[in-house]
Amino acid sequence: MGTGMNHFQVYLIMFLTGGFLYCGIEILYRGYSHISMLLAGGLCFMLVGAVENLLGDGASLIGQMIICGLMITGVEFVVGMIVNRQMHLNVWDYSGQQYNLKGQICLLYTNLWILLSCPVIVLHDYMEYILLGSQLPNYKIW
Template sequence: MHLRRNNFLKYTFLFLIGGFAYGGVEILYRGFSHISMMVAGGISFILIGLLNEIYSWKMALISQMVLSAGIITAVEFLVGLVVNVWLKLNVWDYSNLPYNIMGQVCLIYTNVWFFLSLPAILLDDYLRYFLLKEEKPRYKIF
């Protein structure tokens, strides 16, 4: 029971960090955000952090960035389906952009997520190391 509580607190902490960071980036870029983007950011941040838990530091940083960009795009798509299609809140619409999928994501932005995933990966790794006393990060670029 104690272990589950610690995991709950750990993932709640990481969710909030990721959510506020994602929302902050969106506010810097667009001037505003929506709570659904904070949810997408929190989920994405947790999933990005799980890459090292699954692959145990064997995965190259570039590969982590590629997978992270895909994770963020997929999470944003799923959140978009719920928020914009199912709930009809119309928070965002990428229909006017090329390479969009159902207006919920624009694959051009996946390139942006690739580059923004680097600070997310590093933030997750060092939060886990310094605050959560997990394994020290180590990286290989390729």
């Protein structure tokens, strides 16, 4: 690791990067965000890396995108059930969307997360490359 940082510092930077990106996407899309989205986004960013590490070099980019999009949707569901249903903070409500589950997730946003996971996967890889000295993967589309 040539950055002079320990692993905790590196992963904290990566967690916060994911969290701020997630909040930024929300602010661009609907004009506001919530602190819970910083935590959810950071967790999702770290889990994207975990998915890549578990799948190994043989995984296709499309396969990773699908798994990551579904994983992000799962995190949104859990966070939504806690923040919106248990804590009654009403951060979001997808009840008006088709194919929603308890107003916390819906098919439209699952598909958007699948698409958005591609640049997130690449960003995560480049951050590990720069901050940890990891090798960049050879991406296979299919």
